[in-house]
Amino acid sequence: MQEYFIRQALLDAGWDKDEIDNALGSEEAWPQGARRDIKSEITLKPKRVSLSKKHFISSLPKSLLLTLVVAAIGVATMFFYQNKKYEIVLSDGNGELASFNYGSWPALEDTAFFEKVKQEFIDEKISFVETDLSAMLLRVYKDGKVIKEVPIVSKGNEGSWWETPAGLYKIEGKEADHFSSFGQVHMPWSMPFQGNFFIHGWPYYNNGEPVAPGYSGGCIRLSTEDAKSVFDLVEVDTPVLVYEKDFIKDSFEYKLLENKISASNYLTADLGNNFVFAQRESDKQVPIASLTKLMTAIVASEYINIEKEITITGDMLVQTSIPRLYAGQRISVFNLLYPLLMESSNEAGTAIAAILGTNRFVGLMNEKAKAIGMNDTNFVDPNGSGAENVSTASDLFQLAKYIYNNRSFILDMSRGEATQSVYGQPILYGLQNFNVFVNDQDFVGGKVGITNAAGETILSVFEIERAGETRPVVVIALGSDNRTKDATTLIDYVRSSY
Incomplete structure (x- = not known):
C-alpha cells in the first residue's frame, strides 16, 4: 500500500515508470543527501508562488520530491500503524470499554x-x-x-x-x-x-x-x-x-456449596444491606409450597382485625399435616396464626381467607406482593397447595425484608413465642414447630414447606453478630431434597466465611 501511493504521486509529478522502478528498487538509486535537502528546504521562507497543485509538484526537483513523498507517506503510515497496534481498547472487569x-x-x-x-x-x-x-x-x-x-x-x-x-x-x-x-x-x-x-x-x-x-x-x-x-x-x-x-486462573474450583446443596434455587443475603453471600438461580420462578403462608399472615394482619373470632365450618377442614380445628369452633385470627406459621396448618389458612372471601383474599396477597417488589410472584391460594403458587428466591428476599422490618411479630409467632400484646396467650396448646432452627439461638423466625411440585422449601431469618453489630441474614432454599441440610450448610457458610 505504501509503495502504491509513492508510485501514484511520482507518476502525477511526471516521472516515467523506469525512473520510478529504479528509484524504488535500489538503495543506490535514492538521491544522496536527500534528508539534508529536506531539512534545508524547510528552513527557507516560502515564496508566494501561484501554481496549481500539479504544476507545483512537477516543478520540484525529482530527488527532493521523492524524499518528500516517502517522508510524508512514512509519517502517515507510522501514525496509521501506531494507532492500529497501540491504541488499545479493552473491556474492563465490569464489561465496560x-x-x-x-x-x-x-x-x-x-x-x-x-x-x-x-x-x-x-x-x-x-x-x-x-x-x-x-x-x-x-x-x-x-x-x-x-x-x-x-x-x-x-x-x-x-x-x-x-x-x-x-x-x-x-x-x-x-x-x-x-x-x-x-x-x-x-x-x-x-x-x-x-x-x-x-x-x-x-x-x-x-x-x-x-x-x-x-x-x-x-x-x-x-x-x-x-x-x-x-x-x-x-x-x-x-x-x-x-x-x-x-x-493465571487454575482449574481448581471450590465445591463447598455446589456439591453440598441439593436445592435448585437458593439465596443467602443480609436483609440490612442486601449483600448476597451465596445464590443459585435466585431469579428463576418456581413453586414455593407453604412459604406462601407468610404472605397469608401479612394480609391477615393488615386487612383483618386479628381479634376477630370466626366460626369454623366443615369446608374449612381441609387436608393438613396436623388437624386441630373442628366444625363449630370459635377462634380468633390471632390464635389461627400460630398453627398457620408453626405447623403450616392448611385449615388455619383456609379459615383466615374465608373471612374476606378466598378470591378477594388471594387478590390482596398478589397486590401486596407487587407493592413490596415481588414482581415474579403469583399466588392462587392461601396455603401454597397449588403448583401455581410461584415465586423466586429474590422475591422471597423482599418478602423476608418486609416482614423483618414491618411485621416482625410474624417471625416471633413462627418461632412459637407469644407476643407481648393485649391479645394474650395463644389458646392452642401442644403445637409442634416445623421450623428446623427453632433451637438455634440466632434464629429469628421463618417458614418451611413441601409439595410434590415444589419439593422442600425453607425461608429462615437469623441475627448474627459481626464486627460488633447484629446483622439480619436470610436463608432461602427452593426445590430442595433436604431443606434442613441445605439451610444448615448455607448459614454455616456465612458464619465461617464472613
Whole structure:
C-alpha cells in the first residue's frame, strides 16, 4: 500500500515508470543527501508562488520530491500503524470499554484478566510480546500471530525483592548495549519494560566475561542471539504481557456449596444491606409450597382485625399435616396464626381467607406482593397447595425484608413465642414447630414447606453478630431434597466465611 501511493504521486509529478522502478528498487538509486535537502528546504521562507497543485509538484526537483513523498507517506503510515497496534481498547472487569493504560489499572487485579487481555490482543491482531515466566518462553506476536518464540534463560527469584513483575507493560526504549551502573555489567540488546526491569541478552562484565548462570535482578534474560532477534522485531511502545502461573486462573474450583446443596434455587443475603453471600438461580420462578403462608399472615394482619373470632365450618377442614380445628369452633385470627406459621396448618389458612372471601383474599396477597417488589410472584391460594403458587428466591428476599422490618411479630409467632400484646396467650396448646432452627439461638423466625411440585422449601431469618453489630441474614432454599441440610450448610457458610 505504501509503495502504491509513492508510485501514484511520482507518476502525477511526471516521472516515467523506469525512473520510478529504479528509484524504488535500489538503495543506490535514492538521491544522496536527500534528508539534508529536506531539512534545508524547510528552513527557507516560502515564496508566494501561484501554481496549481500539479504544476507545483512537477516543478520540484525529482530527488527532493521523492524524499518528500516517502517522508510524508512514512509519517502517515507510522501514525496509521501506531494507532492500529497501540491504541488499545479493552473491556474492563465490569464489561465496560476502557482505553488501555499501562501500569496501575484496577482491572489488572483480576487474575483472569491476563488471559482475557492476551486473547483480545490476538483477536484484535495486536503486535505484542508475551513472556511466560512459568514455561520460561518469550513470544513475539505480529498482528496477533506468533512470529518468534525463544526460551527465557533467567528471571528474578520468586519471593525476593527482585522477582520479575507480572503485569502489562510496554517496551519503553531500545539500546544495543546498555550498561547497568547497579550491576556493573553490559546488557546487550536491552529493552526496558518497567523501571529497572529489562528484556536483554546475556550480560557480561567490562572485560568481556559473561555473568555466571543464576537468577537475574528481575530482568528477563535471553541468549544474546535470541535477544538480538527480538530486538530487531519489536518497536518502542510495543505492549508486553508478563505473567506467571500464579497470575493465571487454575482449574481448581471450590465445591463447598455446589456439591453440598441439593436445592435448585437458593439465596443467602443480609436483609440490612442486601449483600448476597451465596445464590443459585435466585431469579428463576418456581413453586414455593407453604412459604406462601407468610404472605397469608401479612394480609391477615393488615386487612383483618386479628381479634376477630370466626366460626369454623366443615369446608374449612381441609387436608393438613396436623388437624386441630373442628366444625363449630370459635377462634380468633390471632390464635389461627400460630398453627398457620408453626405447623403450616392448611385449615388455619383456609379459615383466615374465608373471612374476606378466598378470591378477594388471594387478590390482596398478589397486590401486596407487587407493592413490596415481588414482581415474579403469583399466588392462587392461601396455603401454597397449588403448583401455581410461584415465586423466586429474590422475591422471597423482599418478602423476608418486609416482614423483618414491618411485621416482625410474624417471625416471633413462627418461632412459637407469644407476643407481648393485649391479645394474650395463644389458646392452642401442644403445637409442634416445623421450623428446623427453632433451637438455634440466632434464629429469628421463618417458614418451611413441601409439595410434590415444589419439593422442600425453607425461608429462615437469623441475627448474627459481626464486627460488633447484629446483622439480619436470610436463608432461602427452593426445590430442595433436604431443606434442613441445605439451610444448615448455607448459614454455616456465612458464619465461617464472613
